[in-house]
Amino acid sequence: MNRNIKMCNRDCCELKTALQIRRMKLLIEKRLQEEANAKPKDIIETPQGELYSFDDVQKMANFIINRTEKKPKFGLILSSHVNMLADLVESPVVLQYTDIPKFPVSQLRGNNSKLFVGQIMGGTVIAAQGRMHFYEGNPVGSCTLPVRMFKLCGVEYLIIICSAGAVSAEHNVGDVVAIKDHINIMSWCGSCPLVGLNDARFGQRNPSIIDAYDEMLLAKTTEISREIGQDNRVKTGVYVCVGGPAYETAAEQRFFRKIGADVIGMSMVPEVIIAKHCGLKVLGLTLVTLPAHDVAVPAHNEYATLLMQGKKTCIELVSRIIYKIQNNL
Numbered sequence: 001m002n003r004n005i006k007m008c009n010r011d012c013c014e015l016k017t018a019l020q021i022r023r024m025k026l027l028i029e030k031r032l033q034e035e036a037n038a039k040p041k042d043i044i045e046t047p048q049g050e051l052y053s054f055d056d057v058q059k060m061a062n063f064i065i066n067r068t069e070k071k072p073k074f075g076l077i078l079s080s081h082v083n084m085l086a087d088l089v090e091s092p093v094v095l096q097y098t099d100i101p102k103f104p105v106s107q108l109r110g111n112n113s114k115l116f117v118g119q120i121m122g123g124t125v126i127a128a129q130g131r132m133h134f135y136e137g138n139p140v141g142s143c144t145l146p147v148r149m150f151k152l153c154g155v156e157y158l159i160i161i162c163s164a165g166a167v168s169a170e171h172n173v174g175d176v177v178a179i180k181d182h183i184n185i186m187s188w189c190g191s192c193p194l195v196g197l198n199d200a201r202f203g204q205r206n207p208s209i210i211d212a213y214d215e216m217l218l219a220k221t222t223e224i225s226r227e228i229g230q231d232n233r234v235k236t237g238v239y240v241c242v243g244g245p246a247y248e249t250a251a252e253q254r255f256f257r258k259i260g261a262d263v264i265g266m267s268m269v270p271e272v273i274i275a276k277h278c279g280l281k282v283l284g285l286t287l288v289t290l291p292a293h294d295v296a297v298p299a300h301n302e303y304a305t306l307l308m309q310g311k312k313t314c315i316e317l318v319s320r321i322i323y324k325i326q327n328n329l
């Protein structure tokens, strides 16, 4: 306020101020009236948890069972880095996502969106190749749909494979990290696939996520990593889930390290929540594709070798885990 300009206390000035205040009052009243009369917005977003009803998902599962004549016990969700794992599926029946009634197809994924149903090491599996990511513009409820569909196909064990950057300096490029817990920044920001009305046929309203990663599957992973001589490259860790698509900043990396994260990625956790909600036993395997911000990126050739070894380890772990469970070993 300019203190040099003083209002005189003559009638003319008082009158002017009174008029201005009156005009302002009328304006406020008019605006309030307009707001009160305004029509409600007609775009009401469907909550994530209600995007696909139980009946929708049941129809999808029935379609898969009828087409394949198989009842899978193991569900696999593949990272694009280990898409080749689908080649392990013996006598596969291959379905395009577009074949499945009401199944959403990410525009960006095109033809690389397939389900493989068949056998791996004697176990019947259903493997999703072509994960939908939130950062591609897919609603988080669509990203997690395969998990509920797997459940209604009869799946008991869900093996989720993703890739991530290292946050801790102890996790390196090419390591395979068996996830023992997570920090879900996406949920903190309201993007949880369970938001909306809860259908108790899928699971309970407020599921506990505290033990989402199955102890037995984690123990088997450690055991197998020793058997295949990869125990120095198979680690356990905490995954922090962010929305992406931009990678995190150095300051964010320092923050995530401080709060206990080991690796960071943009997938898996919504799938784990839905899996836990509907009672699946979950194993999360993460291939480290980038080092932590304060660790040097390996030279080109070394990087390629480390990544190749990590992919091989991932594939070997998955097939041996299926074998062990299938044969009660």
Ligand SMILES: O=P(O)(O)O[C@H]1O[C@H](CO)[C@@H](O)[C@H]1O
Binding pocket: 078, 079, 080, 081, 131, 133, 161, 162, 163, 164, 244, 265, 266, 267, 268
């Ligand atoms: O987890 P997958 O599907 O491998 O994808 C990973 O790769 C993407 C970044 O390049 C992120 O989405 C990250 O989560």
Ligand SMILES: Nc1nc2[nH]cnc2c(=O)[nH]1
Binding pocket: 163, 164, 165, 166, 242, 244, 247, 248, 264, 265, 266, 289, 290
């Ligand atoms: N740094 C980093 N590397 C990744 N590799 C795959 N996903 C990610 C991520 O979110 N952050």
